[in-house]
Amino acid sequence: MRTRMTLAIFVSFLAATILFLSPALAAAPVKTALVIGNSDYPGMALANPVHDATDIGRELEELGFQVTLLTNGTRRQMEEAVRGLSKRLADGGVGLFYFAGHGIQVNGENYLIPVDADIESEADVRYEAVSAGRILDHLKLAGNQMNIIILDACRNNPFSRSMRSETTGLARMDAPTGSIMAYATAPGSVAADGEGRNGVYTKNLLRAMRTPGMDIYDTFMQVRRGVIKDTQGRQTPWESSSLIGKFYFREKKPEPVAAPAPPAAPVPDPETEALKAQLLAMQQQMATLQEQARQNAELVQARKPDQSTEELKAQLAAMQRQVADLRQQADMKPQPAPAPQDGQTEEELKAQLAAVRQQVAALQQNRPGGPSILRTDTDSLAAQEKARGQAGDRLVLSVVPMAFRWQGNHPKTEWHPKARQRLLESLTKREDVLPVFSAVGELEPVHPYTLNEDRETALWPSGAAGPPDTRTLKLIAKELHADTLMAVAVDQRSNKIRARIFTLCYIYDARKGELKTYSASMAQPDMFFPMSDYLMFVQTSVNQSLDEYLGKKRGWW
Known part of the structure; x- marks a missing residue:
């Protein structure tokens, strides 16, 4: 009887602890990925990139990422996909960009080659290819707390005969704060396609991502060891990191807390055994919650602050002035607009700003003669x-x-x-x-x-x-x-x-x-x-x- 009472008290304590830790689950960061693989280049096709991208996308989905997969993408498709990734990351979370295909450097700047690129000389590259620096700018603009960029794109330059420069591989790029950039080989070096379904680099990357309990640095270290071994030292992967938090592709399941052994009894009590099973399940759940809360705390610490309320107030005031101007042009009776109030939360200011933007759009559409400007990306x-x-x-x-x-x-x-x-x-x-x-x-x-x-x-x-x-x-x-x-x-x-x-x-x-x-x-x-x-x-x-x-x-x- 005494043992049963002790177990009941302990189970109640664990239940309260789980309720206390549960809000940490709601703050778990969203993981978003854009995966691109280009193989069907006219006259210079590659065997592995589409397979590489497909397998990486499937693995990331299993790891909880929301994945957008693009294969044999044109320049416009690649640019639209990058803009979409930036918009999705604006709400925060972990972002990942992966590219497999042809990549070149011109005048120290790296470019990823779409399948519809028409490049006859160095002058055409910036207009036909996708700048890797521009991709970093979009990720930086999103303002999320962590980004991972993986480029398996250092193959031989297919346009070398029409280039004045004989530079091979990709140029060095430093990762922005909160990011890590991983290259299939060192700057200025060339990576090889694989003999099987996957390239040498991506084959080892997939294997490392499936290993539980390794943080991101250990993951890429394992990739580097595997590639050096497979290529007999001819290819050495390389990373540039400015991360300020930890990240695991696959978490290691926490060891369950050992349940205290109950006193020996000549005949097992059914109620006691039921309490033991409930205790063990709660201990396992608490261990999982503790690990997730630890990771969330690290990411929240690194998260970029949201837009200040003062900036929102300035935007709201500008939009309200524009509403007044449009009403004056349309000979409409002015309507007083509620001014921003002290103590308003950011959510309240954003809602008020959205309502004023709708008024501006409606007034522009209803202007006599129709709207002259159909779309504006900014006020x-x-x-x-x-x-x-x-x-x-x-x-x-x-x-x-x-x-x-x-x-x-x-x-x-x-x-x-x-x-x-x-x-x-x-x-x-x-x-x-x-x-x-x-x-x-x-x-x-x-x-x-x-x-x-x-x-x-x-x-x-x-x-x-x-x-x-x-x-x-x-x-x-x-x-x-x-x-x-x-x-x-x-x-x-x-x-x-x-x-x-x-x-x-x-x-x-x-x-x-x-x-x-x-x-x-x-x-x-x-x-x-x-x-x-x-x-x-x-x-x-x-x-x-x-x-x-x-x-x-x-x-x-």
């Missing part, structure tokens, strides 16, 4: 105010969509996106210009908005052959809260003798209502321009236009 007023605060002596410049015209039987419409990209890239590299509507830094510049068909026709009434409409520019500047707009048109004409290309650069000062025009042209005896010459001419002529506009030099056309 235009907040973007302009932030840019003016950071610009200093730089010109704050917004860019509207370009116009193109091809006169002849062979229009190169597929060159248009590359021309837009080159234009915005050249702007981000200038020290005297701050482009508001293109990403600043190492991210690829993109247009954050598009015009509807009627408004774009109104903007370019003569297409690329004539200037943009000043009234439309004025309206766009008002909607974007912009002081200075740039509009660029490219007009290409060819005949049987030669081809000529014109670049027309228009800079509109919204405060003065002035439109200045700068033009340049280039002729070539052949009927067609090489794409590299075409893009370089667009970049050079736009830079020359800005130099003259800013009074740096006289025009040369």
